[in-house]
Amino acid sequence: GSGGFRKRKHDNFPHGQRREEKENVNPPSALMTSFKAFQLELDTRHDKYERLVKLSRDITIESKRTIFLLHRFTSAPNGEEILSESEVKLDAVRRKIKQVAQELIGEDMYQFHRAISPGLQEYVEAVSFQYFIKTRSLISVEEINKQLIFTAEDREETTNM
Numbered sequence: 001g002s003g004g005f006r007k008r009k010h011d012n013f014p015h016g017q018r019r020e021e022k023e024n025v026n027p028p029s030a031l032m033t034s035f036k037a038f039q040l041e042l043d044t045r046h047d048k049y050e051r052l053v054k055l056s057r058d059i060t061i062e063s064k065r066t067i068f069l070l071h072r073f074t075s076a077p078n079g080e081e082i083l084s085e086s087e088v089k090l091d092a093v094r095r096k097i098k099q100v101a102q103e104l105i106g107e108d109m110y111q112f113h114r115a116i117s118p119g120l121q122e123y124v125e126a127v128s129f130q131y132f133i134k135t136r137s138l139i140s141v142e143e144i145n146k147q148l149i150f151t152a153e154d155r156e157e158t159t160n161m
Helices: 017-025 030-071 079-103 113-135 141-147 152-160
Strands: none
Touching: 030 079, 030 113, 079 113, 113 141
8 A cells, every 4th residue: 555545335425425314214303393493483583673673773763863853943044844854754753663563563572672672762752852842841651652553554554555
């Protein structure tokens, strides 16, 4: 020999082949089936969580824009125009919140609380600020909640969009 390495009998096989052959001989066990089901459930939940985070980010951004718009209320000569524009913006935010509500149908809301909380907080701030400018008083939680009750007709309307 020239000092090279010796070729062994099993070197003729591709490296992963034996393991795969062994795996294909055994049918999937009950344990593997369970883990596949768990994997699918966790992937589905993670995807929903990510969709909710994105919706919450959109809600936050639009709510902040509404707040910035309302800050111009005192310095602008057209106060009523600003209020009506803020109402249009907040309606768009409520449509996003409706999408969040649809994602949470049949789910435990508290599992997704951290995904949606920042957007909802910013929305409450925007609505509160707008209400204060209009009425010079604070809005109640009940009043905010009334604006966020979605009916079956709302659900059909959103699926058509």
